[in-house]
Amino acid sequence: MLMRRSFSADADLKEFFLQQLPRLWPAIKGSIAQVRKTCLRPGCRACASGQKHPAFIFSFTQGGKRRCRYVPRQLVPFFERALRNGRQIETLLAELGPALLQQQRQQRTHKPES
Numbered sequence: 001m002l003m004r005r006s007f008s009a010d011a012d013l014k015e016f017f018l019q020q021l022p023r024l025w026p027a028i029k030g031s032i033a034q035v036r037k038t039c040l041r042p043g044c045r046a047c048a049s050g051q052k053h054p055a056f057i058f059s060f061t062q063g064g065k066r067r068c069r070y071v072p073r074q075l076v077p078f079f080e081r082a083l084r085n086g087r088q089i090e091t092l093l094a095e096l097g098p099a100l101l102q103q104q105r106q107q108r109t110h111k112p113e114s
Contacts, residue, residue, distance in 0.1 A: 037055045
């Protein structure tokens with residue numbers, strides 16, 4: 001995707017990157033998982049049968065430690081979109097690295113001598 005494009009200057013590469021960001025908001029890094037939890041109601045049939053209640057957990061790293069937070073069911077689509085956008089940004093950054101290196105090498109070899 002990115003490697004087919006040619007960038008004449010560092011500013012072009014930066015501009016391309018910045019143009020991609022608005023469409024990739026919101027963006028987060030982590031994962032979301034559905035888990036089953038017991039509730040606090042005495043005599044709950046779902047918990048008594050072992051079926052329990054579905055819940056969603058967002059896992060992320062903060063300060064080098066793995067953290068988890070409950071996500072209300074209605075926010076799950078929003079978080080799934082944010083996770084997809086976060087992965088797309090990581091892919092974009094991985095593609096920008098070689099392009100930036102190639103660009104810097106070309107600029108170094110084509111510098112006019114003073």
